[in-house]
Amino acid sequence: MYDLVLQGAASVFQPWPLIAIMVGVAGGLVIGSIPGLTSTMAIALLVPITYAMDIKIALPLLMGVYCGAISGGLVGAILLNIPGTPASASTCLDGFPMAAKGQATRALGLAVYSSMIGGTISGLALMTIAPLLAKVALSFGPWEYFSLVVFTFSCISAMSVKGRAVKAFMAAFIGLALALVGLDEASGQVRMTFGFTSLEAGFNELPALIGLYAIPQLLADCDDIGKAGTLLKIDYNLRTFMGTFSEVMTRKRDLLRSSFIGIVIGILPGVGPGLSNIVAYSQAKRASKHPEKYGTGELPESVMSPEAANNASMGGALIPMLTLGIPGDASTLMMLGAFMLHGIDPGPLLFRDNGTIVWIAFISFFVAFAFCTVIYHFFIPLTVKAISVPRYYVIPILLILCVVGCYALNNRMFDVYCFLGFGLLGYLLEIARVPVLPVILGLILGPMAEKQLRLALAFGQDSLTPFFTRPISGTILAVAILSLIVPPLLARYRSYRRRSLNEEIA
Amino acid sequence: MKTNDLLFSAFYIVVLLIAGTQLSKLSDTNSAMVSSKLFPTLVIGAGLAVGVIETLRTLIAKTPDGAPSFSMVWSKAFAARRMMLLGVFVVYLFTITLVGFLVATSVFCFVAIILLTPKPRPSTFLGAAIVTAGTIGVIYELLVVYLQAFLP
Amino acid sequence: MMKKLAIVLAATAAATTSAWAFPDRPIQLIVPFSPGGGSDVAARVFQTCLKDHFDGQVLVKNVTGARGKIAEVEVRDARPTGYELLWAHQGMDMGKATGRSDYNYTAFEPVASTVAMNYGIFAGANSGIDSVATLKKDVKANPGKYSVGMALNGFSHFAALDFMDQAGIPVDDIRVIPMSGDKNRIVSAIQGNLTLVPTAVGAAKPYVKSDDLDAVAIQASERDPSLPDAKTAQEQGSDSNFAMYFTTFAPKGTPKDVIDTLAKAWVAAAKDPACQAKLQQQAMRAVPASGEELKKELAQRYQRIEDLADKFNLHTQK
Numbered sequence: 009m010y011d012l013v014l015q016g017a018a019s020v021f022q023p024w025p026l027i028a029i030m031v032g033v034a035g036g037l038v039i040g041s042i043p044g045l046t047s048t049m050a051i052a053l054l055v056p057i058t059y060a061m062d063i064k065i066a067l068p069l070l071m072g073v074y075c076g077a078i079s080g081g082l083v084g085a086i087l088l089n090i091p092g093t094p095a096s097a098s099t100c101l102d103g104f105p106m107a108a109k110g111q112a113t114r115a116l117g118l119a120v121y122s123s124m125i126g127g128t129i130s131g132l133a134l135m136t137i138a139p140l141l142a143k144v145a146l147s148f149g150p151w152e153y154f155s156l157v158v159f160t161f162s163c164i165s166a167m168s169v170k171g172r173a174v175k176a177f178m179a180a181f182i183g184l185a186l187a188l189v190g191l192d193e194a195s196g197q198v199r200m201t202f203g204f205t206s207l208e209a210g211f212n213e214l215p216a217l218i219g220l221y222a223i224p225q226l227l228a229d230c231d232d233i234g235k236a237g238t239l240l241k242i243d244y245n246l247r248t249f250m251g252t253f254s255e256v257m258t259r260k261r262d263l264l265r266s267s268f269i270g271i272v273i274g275i276l277p278g279v280g281p282g283l284s285n286i287v288a289y290s291q292a293k294r295a296s297k298h299p300e301k302y303g304t305g306e307l308p309e310s311v312m313s314p315e316a317a318n319n320a321s322m323g324g325a326l327i328p329m330l331t332l333g334i335p336g337d338a339s340t341l342m343m344l345g346a347f348m349l350h351g352i353d354p355g356p357l358l359f360r361d362n363g364t365i366v367w368i369a370f371i372s373f374f375v376a377f378a379f380c381t382v383i384y385h386f387f388i389p390l391t392v393k394a395i396s397v398p399r400y401y402v403i404p405i406l407l408i409l410c411v412v413g414c415y416a417l418n419n420r421m422f423d424v425y426c427f428l429g430f431g432l433l434g435y436l437l438e439i440a441r442v443p444v445l446p447v448i449l450g451l452i453l454g455p456m457a458e459k460q461l462r463l464a465l466a467f468g469q470d471s472l473t474p475f476f477t478r479p480i481s482g483t484i485l486a487v488a489i490l491s492l493i494v495p496p497l498l499a500r501y502r503s504y505r506r507r508s509l510n511e512e513i514a
Numbered sequence: 515m516k517t518n519d520l521l522f523s524a525f526y527i528v529v530l531l532i533a534g535t536q537l538s539k540l541s542d543t544n545s546a547m548v549s550s551k552l553f554p555t556l557v558i559g560a561g562l563a564v565g566v567i568e569t570l571r572t573l574i575a576k577t578p579d580g581a582p583s584f585s586m587v588w589s590k591a592f593a594a595r596r597m598m599l600l601g602v603f604v605v606y607l608f609t610i611t612l613v614g615f616l617v618a619t620s621v622f623c624f625v626a627i628i629l630l631t632p633k634p635r636p637s638t639f640l641g642a643a644i645v646t647a648g649t650i651g652v653i654y655e656l657l658v659v660y661l662q663a664f665l666p
Numbered sequence: 667m668m669k670k671l672a673i674v675l676a677a678t679a680a681a682t683t684s685a686w687a688f689p690d691r692p693i694q695l696i697v698p699f700s701p702g703g704g705s706d707v708a709a710r711v712f713q714t715c716l717k718d719h720f721d722g723q724v725l726v727k728n729v730t731g732a733r734g735k736i737a738e739v740e741v742r743d744a745r746p747t748g749y750e751l752l753w754a755h756q757g758m759d760m761g762k763a764t765g766r767s768d769y770n771y772t773a774f775e776p777v778a779s780t781v782a783m784n785y786g787i788f789a790g791a792n793s794g795i796d797s798v799a800t801l802k803k804d805v806k807a808n809p810g811k812y813s814v815g816m817a818l819n820g821f822s823h824f825a826a827l828d829f830m831d832q833a834g835i836p837v838d839d840i841r842v843i844p845m846s847g848d849k850n851r852i853v854s855a856i857q858g859n860l861t862l863v864p865t866a867v868g869a870a871k872p873y874v875k876s877d878d879l880d881a882v883a884i885q886a887s888e889r890d891p892s893l894p895d896a897k898t899a900q901e902q903g904s905d906s907n908f909a910m911y912f913t914t915f916a917p918k919g920t921p922k923d924v925i926d927t928l929a930k931a932w933v934a935a936a937k938d939p940a941c942q943a944k945l946q947q948q949a950m951r952a953v954p955a956s957g958e959e960l961k962k963e964l965a966q967r968y969q970r971i972e973d974l975a976d977k978f979n980l981h982t983q984k
Contacts, residue, residue, distance in 0.1 A: 053661040056726065190732065191766075193817060194845050195549075196733075197550045208731065209732045210732075227600060348948060349710060355873055357875055401627060405645070428603075439588070440521065463843065
């Protein structure tokens with residue numbers, strides 16, 4: 009094992025692989041931070057090019073882009089309120105309000121350093137207990153998956169403004185209903201297409217995400233043009249930025265919890281960073297002593313939790329891919345393709361037959377995080393400058409980039425029209441003061457829920473009992489139900505106590 | 515703000531009802547144990563239930579203090595500048611397939627910058643032209659030349 | 667960039683002056699599935715093979731959705747110039763046979779079939795089933811106990827039906843579980859929730875080698891070189907022959923000389939031993955065929971699909 013580690017390290021710490029990681033991270037950061045250009049797109053465009061390269065350079069490059077692009081999402085989320093990937097969707101919730109208060113540097117610093125810590129923790133997990141984690145991933149049957157989906161769904165209640173939780177669930181149901189459109193892969197039936205062939209592919213979640221966030225935000229940004237002082241006040245200086253590191257360290261409990269959530273959710277194929285940030289945010293809020301301050305951008309942990317979790321998930325997502333050959337999401341699926349074209353069989357024997365390759369991946373992942381953090385210190389000032397470019401230049405360019413990004417995902421104009429359609433939906437929801445995040449969650453969770461429910465029922469001969477009797481599944485469901493019931497009761501109890509206290513004083 | 519909430523509820527229920535009409539078109543696949551109709555029925559049924567309950571609740575509940583008024587929200591949402599941008603953008607999307615991506619994008623970029631600039635001056639046109647050329651150049655160079663990607 | 671442009675311009679000029687104007691710009695080979703999947707890998711390997719045999723640029727473009735229908739319709743309705751080609755397998759014909767779509771291979775002009783991927787029936791190692799004989803015996807002893815996972819009306823469904831039809835295993839004695847994706851089925855089989863996995867040999871290979879899966883039968887006339895120990899269905903007395911053939915199609919009405927130019931290059935590339943070695947590494951094999959020969963093969967394959975759809979009553983949506 010140790011000579012494999014050394015071999016891996018020896019082949020990563022060479023000039024070319026290091027340059028590849030650096031280029032990958034830098035490019036990934038740029039792409040990830042620009043709304044409209046997603047990490048999936050970056051990898052989709054890059055993978056075919058890596059086919060012609062040596063795997064020892066291709067792999068570090070891909071790892072660099074993967075880390076950079078997913079991590080870069082936080083910049084768009086905080087500065088523009090447009091997340092670059094679903095992975096940073098809940099970073100918007102507090103990151104943007106914090107930046108809008110003039111504390112953009114603080115928000116960015118918190119996000120960057122917690123990303124780094126989350127990524128490092130998951131990198132350590134990757135290197136030390138990957139085979140063990142792979143076993144955990146394999147123990148997840150459809151029952152556990154379905155319960156997890158229910159649990160994530162229940163998180164919506166924790167993410168919404170007081171008194172409007174049901175509205176958020178309605179938004180989620182819109183997402184679920186939209187997810188039904190198209191061909192049902194398992195049964196081969198076409199559903200809800202109203203007879204249109206182009207709808208048979210269903211709605212891709214990325215154009216939906218970009219549309220839902222970008223169009224309402226960019227339209228709203230139009231109001232700011234010509235008014236002095238409404239732009240984000242940028243107070244960037246390196247000292248403030250680096251000073252946030254000590255602030256991050258004051259919230260160790262949140263960091264550890266979020267990283268743990270990120271790793272556990274990350275190792276499950278098909279779930280990944282897109283959901284972990286949401287779960288981590290809602291759990292941080294539930295555990296917090298001041299849940300009412302979430303969404304206002306006051307607390308550091310509300311920005312840190314989703315970022316620590318999504319970066320932790322990245323390392324997690326590599327585990328099933330490298331140890332079992334099972335892709336977790338679109339990005340890892342494409343990386344698997346790259347492996348195959350280089351003549352490497354991803355599968356349970358990858359560790360045995362191509363141990364060096366696995367270690368190159370692990371070590372590159374680690375190095376990529378280190379580079380990522382370093383490059384951020386140069387990159388953030390640039391983005392801050394880019395933000396202060398007049399809005400009448402920024403808005404059209406961002407719209408164009410969204411169009412390019414949506415098209416490049418699948419080479420289809422249909423996705424670009426979806427971007428517009430979801431944008432209008434998002435605008436209507438914004439007018440109705442309903443959050444858009446649950447729509448995305450519904451779109452992502454819908455197909456997953458249906459698939460796992462169907463499998464659970466089919467494997468269990470139409471019985472519902474395994475959902476409750478299987479230990480992991482039962483626990484998750486219990487937590488989900490408790491988390492829906494307990495917080496309102498607790499709030500009621502607290503207000504009752506406060507009232508009775510007040511009466512006593514009076 | 516009640517009006518807005520009720521409008522949203524109405525919109526929501528209509529969307530789900532339209533989706534519901536498609537349910538009847540699904541057949542139970544004869545070779546499957548779990549049909550492809552189960553989950554859609556669950557989603558739309560539960561969704562409608564939630565919608566109806568929330569609508570009733572909105573009708574009964576008092577309007578919370580501090581919520582923005584109906585007319586204020588709508589006049590802001592349909593402000594001239596926002597609608598103008600949206601209009602230009604929609605036109606742009608549908609001309610891409612007609613005249614090609616590069617031409618449509620250059621025109622859109624140029625026009626949108628000028629329309630959005632508060633007080634257009636001759637220098638605005640120059641700025642717009644430079645920004646347009648730069649954007650198109652970067653996109654083309656990066657995507658087509660280096661990444662061998664396809665443009666719409 | 668300028669240099670590249672100059673070369674392209676020069677090439678264009680040379681091309682237009684000669685009798686051959688084709689190809690004067692890159693050809694798009696449209697793969698109907700996502701990057702990293704079996705179709706995509708096959709197309710990209712073949713793309714590298716083409717470099718030595720075709721003096722035009724071929725770019726792979728992924729357009730996914732609706733089991734390939736989106737891409738199929740795009741090429742079907744494209745201008746018949748030969749610059750947009752489809753990289754399809756029999757899934758397209760299955761759409762027609764089950765009534766999901768209203769066209770099959772006859773809506774296109776076939777260029778050449780080049781690459782094939784062997785399919786096989788695999789079983790979870792803990793099920794104890796490792797041959798057609800044990801499968802038959804166990805199914806007979808416990809009807810309804812075993813399950814098979816497949817994407818209904820899709821390739822895996824037809825492949826499994828072909829096998830069970832030829833092996834004489836009553837379909838009603840095995841529970842059918844609708845699920846899509848090779849990897850999903852393989853994971854379920856490893857977890858012990860699923861018994862039989864119809865999948866491409868290439869996808870199953872690493873799991874067979876790690877003893878997580880057992881090969882029941884390879885649906886080909888010869889053993890697959892990547893799994894030399896796995897017996898074919900034929901060797902075990904059932905004549906199931908069902909591989910995934912990747913055929914390149916052009917829109918109907920593409921000029922014959924364009925088709926011929928393409929077919930010649932495609933077949934030459936597939937016959938190249940270097941290319942065959944590359945394909946074999948991916949558990950694929952070269953099956954060069956074009957012209958009338960190809961049309962006959964396509965008709966035969968479609969007939970088998972129709973027959974299976976008739977026999978097992980898969981015309982649900984007709």
